[in-house]
Amino acid sequence: MTAIRRAFDVALLLAVLAAIWQGLYMFAGDVAIASPAETVRHVFVLLERPRFWGHIEETLSAFAYALVISWAGGVGIGVWLGAHRLSGEVAEPILVALYSLPKVTLYPLILLVFGLGMPAKVAFGAIHGIIPVTIFTMNAVRNIRPVYVKAARVLRLSPQQTVTGVLLPATLPEVVSGLRVGFSLTLLGVLIGEMFASKRGLGFLIINAIGLNDVETMMAVTLLLFVFAAAANAFLLALDRRLHKRV
Amino acid sequence: MTVFHAELAGVARTYPGVAGHPAVHALGPVDLGLVRGEFFSVVGPSGCGKSTLLEVLAGLSPASTGTIVFEGAPVAGAVPDGIGVVFQEDASFPWLSVWDNVAFGLRRAGIEPGETERRVREAIAFMGLKDFAHAYPAQLSGGMRQRVCIARTLVLRPRLILLDEPFGALDAQTRLLMGDELLRLWRETGATVLLITHALDEAAMLSDRVGAMSARPGRFIDIVETGWPRERDSRIVAQSGFGKITGRLWTSLREESLKALGHAHGAAAG
Amino acid sequence: MGRLAWIRLGVIAGFIGLLEILCRGGAIGRLTMIPPSEMAAALVELIASGAVDDDIGRTLGSVAAAFTLAVVFGFVGGVALHAIPRLRRAADPLLATYYAVPFFVMIIATLNGLDRIPRVLDKVARTHRMRPLETALRLKLPAAAPYLFTGVKLAIAYSFIGVIASEFILAASGLGYQIAYAYNNFDNRTMYALMLFVLTLVTTINMALYVWERRLQRRRLGR
Incomplete structure (x- = not known):
């Protein structure tokens, strides 16, 4: 029952958002924005073009590389900073400061180091995503309740059993929250990177369409990204909720 | 016939079923008359509806059936003037100092500043918070924070004080000492006190009368008159009469507590 | 120290x-x-020359406007979503996806703060016979304040990101535009000076807020 009602609520919300969009369109006219119907139609037009799939592939592979770096790097550094108290305490304010820095300011530096193309985009995505993953993981490891470790010793678990049977499950919910935040910010970083540092990919298509005043393409690509990001996030959020409910 | 300070007649509380869960009959029907100036405690197994009883009497939640009367007027929908409530949870305001916490209600009521200051000072001194008047709750222990909440209630001079397991989170020794303070407060203010507690010794030591409640839906299965003098303190726990009272309460409650734990009727009694 | x-x-x-x-x-x-010392020297020269005063003013003005709108509408939106749980559950995935937008940051912080108001405060309000508006202003707002502050901090950070990113692409003035202009003209001295300026400014604002927050929080956390 609740699942059906929830799906209904989501559908209703999307319908209201589409109605607001249509209203804006009627108010502002097609110079500034495209109507919902046109935009959806244009998504399918784009999807029929082989070259468009090339851009999607480019963005997805840059995103995949950046995500692997953000997640693996963030969890690795986070575990170290969480387990080693002094390092963690020294690093925490620095990480928080870095987190709220407008990293987009660094784009010329990234370009000068990596040049135009894939590596720059990946680097851009990774610098956005890695910090939140690190902060969440560090806090997860730091906040493991000491009684769990004692319980593992009383139960005579081997170090490996302690990690897989106690420490990993205890930290998992927080780490997954971090991965979720990292996912969104990595995607944001890759797209910004494509806007400034690339001639390929969906971010480039958006910025190019803005330059050409091609409102339909700009909105169609944005809608596509919106759907992808919201769907992926809904999945990660559900996972996150389920893990947190257990604790 | 006695005119009670507060009276519940045929009071029951049923929580309506939601989303496939059946309705829960939480309390009663209960009849209870509180004599003006008495100290009455309610004990009972967890989940028996003790807190519901207090909330219904305070006007914090509605009764499904029955009537509640406080000082001759029916209680319905709102907390009547003259009733003060102290909760089990820490309800001190972390953003206000101890002084400002205690002054909260008086300032709201627009009491004149000089009078406010005098009454706050008095309440703070009475609860032994003098040295902490400018501290913030986070700097105090749990027991001290509960004192702040009691002072915040006391300063409004309630004629009926309702306490919902106020010392539940404190250690046993601190609880006995807080009990002494409560007795002193009760004697000096002349207020009627209703205390909800899960600690039989606390109830036996503090009260004029103790009501023992059954497992859910809670009803009174025994009301014990302790016969203590008005001048009393925690040292009465050493008297022989004290053991008799706690013994009688436990005899009434053991079976009910087993039920609340989920045991079949009398299964573990043998 | x-x-x-x-x-x-x-x-x-x-x-x-x-x-x-x-x-x-x-x-x-x-x-x-260029070496950090040269960046600093270049920044001092640039500021002294007054050549970028207009751009600084423009960028800060945009950030202030974006920040104010985000905080006000975010707070109102958060309160509204909190009041309508069904709408909130439906909107959750959207909020989580777009929290790099300052407005959403503030909504999320507001929801978070309202969620953590202890339930006992409601009972306290009723024992004091407080009206809903008074309860909101006297009890709920101060109880939620630390979480709102977190939202305000993040809203500042994301306002900077949004404003500078859009100046890179769309504007003909502002610090973002000047950085892009210097980059396109291989003027590394000016470019790095401006980057240093932005990063130092944001870090200073963040540190000031951090210290202020700590001071506000100290007594509440008993540290």
């Missing part, structure tokens, strides 16, 4: 020193990065 702060300072100074050595030694070419 405590031992931790000294170590932290050492780490940061060491990092800057390393960059300086790498740049001066030629391991990092001048076309890629």
